Amino acid sequence: MAKEIVVSGIRPTGFLHLGNYFGAMRNYVRMQEEYECYFFVADWHSLTTHPDTKELRNSVLRVLAENIAAGLDPEKVCLYAQSDVPEIAELFLLLNMLAYKGELEKTTTFKDKVRLQPDNVNAGLLTYPVLMSADILIHRAKYVPVGKDQEQHLEMARNFAQRFNHRYGELFPEPQAFNFGNQLLKVPSLDGAGKMSKSENQYATLYLADDDDLIRKKVMKAKTDSGPTEPNSSMPDYIQNLFQLMSLVSEDSTTQKFREDFDKPSIRYGDMKKQLAEDMVKFIAPIREKANAIRQDESFLSKLMKEGAERSRESASKTIELTRKAIGLKYF
Numbered sequence: 001m002a003k004e005i006v007v008s009g010i011r012p013t014g015f016l017h018l019g020n021y022f023g024a025m026r027n028y029v030r031m032q033e034e035y036e037c038y039f040f041v042a043d044w045h046s047l048t049t050h051p052d053t054k055e056l057r058n059s060v061l062r063v064l065a066e067n068i069a070a071g072l073d074p075e076k077v078c079l080y081a082q083s084d085v086p087e088i089a090e091l092f093l094l095l096n097m098l099a100y101k102g103e104l105e106k107t108t109t110f111k112d113k114v115r116l117q118p119d120n121v122n123a124g125l126l127t128y129p130v131l132m133s134a135d136i137l138i139h140r141a142k143y144v145p146v147g148k149d150q151e152q153h154l155e156m157a158r159n160f161a162q163r164f165n166h167r168y169g170e171l172f173p174e175p176q177a178f179n180f181g182n183q184l185l186k187v188p189s190l191d192g193a194g195k196m197s198k199s200e201n202q203y204a205t206l207y208l209a210d211d212d213d214l215i216r217k218k219v220m221k222a223k224t225d226s227g228p229t230e231p232n233s234s235m236p237d238y239i240q241n242l243f244q245l246m247s248l249v250s251e252d253s254t255t256q257k258f259r260e261d262f263d264k265p266s267i268r269y270g271d272m273k274k275q276l277a278e279d280m281v282k283f284i285a286p287i288r289e290k291a292n293a294i295r296q297d298e299s300f301l302s303k304l305m306k307e308g309a310e311r312s313r314e315s316a317s318k319t320i321e322l323t324r325k326a327i328g329l330k331y332f
């Protein structure tokens, strides 16, 4: 039986972090065993917010190296750059006819970006979810492993697919956001405000490229307080965040022990953060070192991207053929 199809992308807008890892990459690695996977670097999308391309090439190669270091096997999955697959741009153009200005303006990420960059509200920013839908629909994917922040974009992709199918005949499956834990994940930042992110909150985000001392410093600076005074107190958000981070990288018994200490209460946040820092170091260091080694080998990475682009275009061109035919754009 044909394998089900999976697509996901990461923007090359900076160093990857634990949010990218647990929200997206960890799922990619598990999915590569059972699904037909297309994972790409969303370089066109990065131009909506990062028009300066001095660091682009470096970032693209780094994203690839870090994904391979995290466990992606280029033999099993198709890895490519979005801009190497022009069929995506054609599908984007066609989907734009099914996307309405009002719904695009209402998208949460659009409104956030307008607030963040009021002087550069470009059309690419507005149509970002349409391009993302084209990325997904071009391979007729069923599952899209992403973090919680992408939920609304996936809903829009389903709407565009539905509208297309309704108007021109059944062609696209309705893609679903995916996480092995059943729930989409939001990895919180260390300062208790918002999520880890490539470009905001840099000191409260743990990057896969951070060295051991920097990881320790960031974790030790995480926000805490003087601790609970009553048994079974309710837990403030920023302490819940620390527990969530701990549950991602530490042994279950370790997290459990600190939970019990919190309930008693006999917890010492300094000890908890020391433990968390060491477990983070143990988790991040091997990925960082492996990624650094892979990043050095540019000819390996270029070859991989060329082969990935070819494979991706094979699948994409089939979809484009069917799309043109469904719409009636076929004259010979």
Ligand code: ADP
Pocket (backbone or CB within 6 Å): 009, 010, 011, 012, 013, 018, 019, 020, 021, 022, 023, 024, 145, 146, 147, 148, 149, 150, 185, 186, 187, 188, 195, 196, 197, 198, 199
């Ligand atoms: P960023 O938001 O850091 O710029 P991207 O937008 O390129 O990163 O996101 C790449 C993937 O990582 C997406 O699937 C996104 O949902 C996921 N992701 C990013 N930040 C987090 C986070 N803090 N928690 C969970 N998933 C995240």
Ligand code: TRP
Pocket (backbone or CB within 6 Å): 007, 008, 009, 010, 011, 042, 045, 131, 132, 135, 136, 144, 145, 146, 150, 153
């Ligand atoms: N919008 C996604 C993000 O900011 C990145 C992305 C672009 C993507 N195209 C995609 C994710 C297609 C999944 C599928 O994280």
